[in-house]
Amino acid sequence: MSFVARPALRAASRAAALSATRSRLALAVGRTAVARSYSTEAPKTEAPKAEVPPPKGSGNTLLFTVIAAALVGGGGYYYYSSANDTVVVPVVPKPFVPTYEDYKKVYDDIAASLESDDYDDGSYGPVLIRLAWHASGTYDAASNTGGSSGATMRFAPEALHGANAGLEKARDHLEPIHAKYPWISYGDLWTLAGVASVQELGGPTIKWRPGRHDEDASACTPDGRLPDGDKGADHVRSIFYRMGFNDQEIVALIGAHALGRCHTDRSGFDGPWTFAPTYLTNDFYKLLKEEKWHWRKWKGPAQYQDSTNSLMMLPADMCLVKDKKFKVFVDKYANSNDDFFADFSKVFCKLLELGVEFKPNQESWTFTATNA
Numbered sequence: 001m002s003f004v005a006r007p008a009l010r011a012a013s014r015a016a017a018l019s020a021t022r023s024r025l026a027l028a029v030g031r032t033a034v035a036r037s038y039s040t041e042a043p044k045t046e047a048p049k050a051e052v053p054p055p056k057g058s059g060n061t062l063l064f065t066v067i068a069a070a071l072v073g074g075g076g077y078y079y080y081s082s083a084n085d086t087v088v089v090p091v092v093p094k095p096f097v098p099t100y101e102d103y104k105k106v107y108d109d110i111a112a113s114l115e116s117d118d119y120d121d122g123s124y125g126p127v128l129i130r131l132a133w134h135a136s137g138t139y140d141a142a143s144n145t146g147g148s149s150g151a152t153m154r155f156a157p158e159a160l161h162g163a164n165a166g167l168e169k170a171r172d173h174l175e176p177i178h179a180k181y182p183w184i185s186y187g188d189l190w191t192l193a194g195v196a197s198v199q200e201l202g203g204p205t206i207k208w209r210p211g212r213h214d215e216d217a218s219a220c221t222p223d224g225r226l227p228d229g230d231k232g233a234d235h236v237r238s239i240f241y242r243m244g245f246n247d248q249e250i251v252a253l254i255g256a257h258a259l260g261r262c263h264t265d266r267s268g269f270d271g272p273w274t275f276a277p278t279y280l281t282n283d284f285y286k287l288l289k290e291e292k293w294h295w296r297k298w299k300g301p302a303q304y305q306d307s308t309n310s311l312m313m314l315p316a317d318m319c320l321v322k323d324k325k326f327k328v329f330v331d332k333y334a335n336s337n338d339d340f341f342a343d344f345s346k347v348f349c350k351l352l353e354l355g356v357e358f359k360p361n362q363e364s365w366t367f368t369a370t371n372a
Contacts, residue, residue, distance in 0.1 A: 200369055271303075287306070
C-alpha cells in the first residue's frame with residue numbers, strides 16, 4: 001500500500017466508525033426513550049413536539065443529546081432521529097392546579113343559578129343545602145367511612161336510599177356547572193353549593209376548603225345513616241353522635257330547617273317549616289317555642305301543624321323543645337339570631353369536612369355572597 005492511499009483509508013475508517021457510533025447512539029437513546037416514556041399522570045391531550053436541531057458537526061451529537069435531556073429535566077422523554085440529526089423533545093404541559101379565583105367562579109355560577117320561578121318557592125338553594133347535608137351526614141366516626149369525600153350518592157344503592165329521595169333534582173341542577181368546570185370533584189361541587197346556598201339565602205359566611213376526591217360505587221354507604229323525621233330524641237342523638245356532634249351542635253344544625261319544605265312524593269311529609277322558606281333566620285326556633293302545634297289529621301305520616309295549618313314540624317323537630325337538654329339551645333337561638341349564625345357557621349363547616357383528608361397546607365376560604 002502506497003503512502004498516498006493511507007490518508008484515504010484513514011478517512012474511510014473514520015466515516016465507518018462514526019456511522020457505527022451513530023447507530024449505537026440511536027439504539028441506546030431509543031431504549032432510553034422507551035424506558036422513560038411515562039409519567040405519573042397521562043396528559044389529557046397529545047403534547048406538541050418541539051424539534052431542536054443539534055449543533056453543527058456530527059461529532060457533537062452525543063454531547064448535544066445529553067445537554068437536551070438535562071434541559072428537559074426529566075419533564076418528558078426524548079429520542080434521537082438519525083434521519084435529520086434532531087433531538088425531539090415533547091413539551092409536557094403542567095397539571096392544572098385550581099386557585100381560589102377558580103373556585104370563586106364556580107361559587108358565582110352556583111349563586112347565579114339558584115333563583116327559579118319553576119322550582120318550589122323560587123330557589124334551588126334549600127335542596128342544594130339538603131344535598132350537601134346528606135352527602136356529608138353519612139359519616140361514621142368509628143369506621144371513618146362515609147362523608148362528602150366520595151360523592152357516592154351518584155350511584156345506586158345510595159342514591160335510592162329513602163332519605164335521599166328527590167335529591168336527583170339537586171344533582172341534575174349542578175351538572176351543567178360540573179360540565180363547565182370538569183376539574184372540580186363532585187364532593188367539592190356539592191359542598192360548595194351548600195355553602196353558596198346558605199350565604200345567598202341570607203345566612204352566615206361559611207368557611208370552605210377543597211380537597212374531596214370522588215369514589216366509585218363500591219364506596220357507597222349503607223342505608224340508615226341519616227336521621228328519620230318521625231323519630232324522637234334518642235334516635236336524633238344516635239345519628240348525630242355517630243358523626244361526632246354534641247347536643248349544641250345538633251340543635252344548631254337542625255336550624256337549617258328554616259329553609260325549604262317537605263314533599264309528599266319524597267319524604268312523605270308535606271309543607272314548609274317557616275313563612276320565609278328561602279331566607280335563613282332563627283325563625284325555626286321561635287316557631288318551635290311560640291307556636292301552638294297540633295297533630296295534623298291526614299292520611300300521610302305523623303307530623304305537626306301550626307294554628308293556621310300553613311306550617312309543619314316533624315316529630316324529630318318537636319323533640320328539640322320536649323327534651324330538656326336540647327331545649328336549652330333552642331332558647332338560646334330563639335333569643336339571638338347572631339348566636340344562631342355564629343354556631344351554625346362553625347358546625348355546618350364541620351359537617352361538610354367530616355372524614356375528608358385535606359392536604360396539610362390547604363387553607364380554608366370564604367367567598368363573598370353575590371347579594372352582599
